Amino acid sequence: AQKVTQAQTEISVVEKEDVTLDCVYETRDTTYYLFWYKQPPSGELVFLIRRNSFDEQNEISGRYSWNFQKSTSSFNFTITASQVVDSAVYFCALSEAWENTDKLIFGTGTRLQVFP
């Protein structure tokens, strides 16, 4: 069965620290998609990245970077030099292509608090 685990419930850091948010997933399919979303206090989900299962290249976008490792079924997200505006809940999500629905299975989220 598909499942997304975000073991870190809450993380607190001081501004300028680097922080890594963990995501471990389970899937029976060989073709799947992984996502990260940010949910600030306003509640609106902000799309950060989508990665398909055949692309294991790490990605960097500004202060954000993602490490996808199929061998450990992990898709971790690192914020470098964190800022107060990064404070939010971050969700990792999985979508399996075989189900033909593209529905997203979300992890429980990690609440990140960045203090000045």
Next chain:
Amino acid sequence: GAVVSQHPSRVICKSGTSVKIECRSLDFQATTMFWYRQFPKQSLMLMATSNEGSKATYEQGVEKDKFLINHASLTLSTLTVTSAHPEDSSFYICSARDEPTLGSYEQYFGPGTRLTVT
């Protein structure tokens, strides 16, 4: 990018009444829309998949008669919470998919509707 709106953003209703939430794709056509529910400090749980012109597909444990979904056009899906009770109080989020081909889609999320049932 594509924009999805939800209306209303907040609603307070009395127990026993029904509430309708609209989800609109503003600049694209969405054959498929999804409805999620999020309780405070919890994750998003998929409630149902809404397909234009056909019946919605509900996730296990979601009452079809309680949460009525209508996807009558390519830009509008509605979720009606019938006979609402305080335990239905939650944050309801919709998303819309703009590409029918599997694997090449992008899901766009609405801003959410906060429902409070008193």
